[in-house]
Amino acid sequence: MAPIITQDDKDALVDVWTGDPVDEAYDYVVLSLLASVAAVFEGDISETLLREHYRSHPKNIGFCNTKFYEGKS
Numbered sequence: 001m002a003p004i005i006t007q008d009d010k011d012a013l014v015d016v017w018t019g020d021p022v023d024e025a026y027d028y029v030v031l032s033l034l035a036s037v038a039a040v041f042e043g044d045i046s047e048t049l050l051r052e053h054y055r056s057h058p059k060n061i062g063f064c065n066t067k068f069y070e071g072k073s
Contacts, residue, residue, distance in 0.1 A: 005028065005029050009028075010029055013027075023040070025039035025040045026040075049069060
């Protein structure tokens with residue numbers, strides 16, 4: 001899911017990025033919170049894909065897996 005950032009937020013970010021260097025992993029205009037955490041802790045955290053979804057119809061889960069998890073199931 002793409003982050004929801006207003007134009008004012010983007011304008012304020014320009015001031016941050018033109019100051020001291022900030023790692024791109026903290027760029028909240030481009031990255032979601034989860035993507036930022038994954039970038040900051042790259043290799044130090046594990047990822048778990050839920051393969052069983054007991055309260056959802058398989059078609060719903062198939063859609064989510066295709067849309068958000070690169071078709072993994």
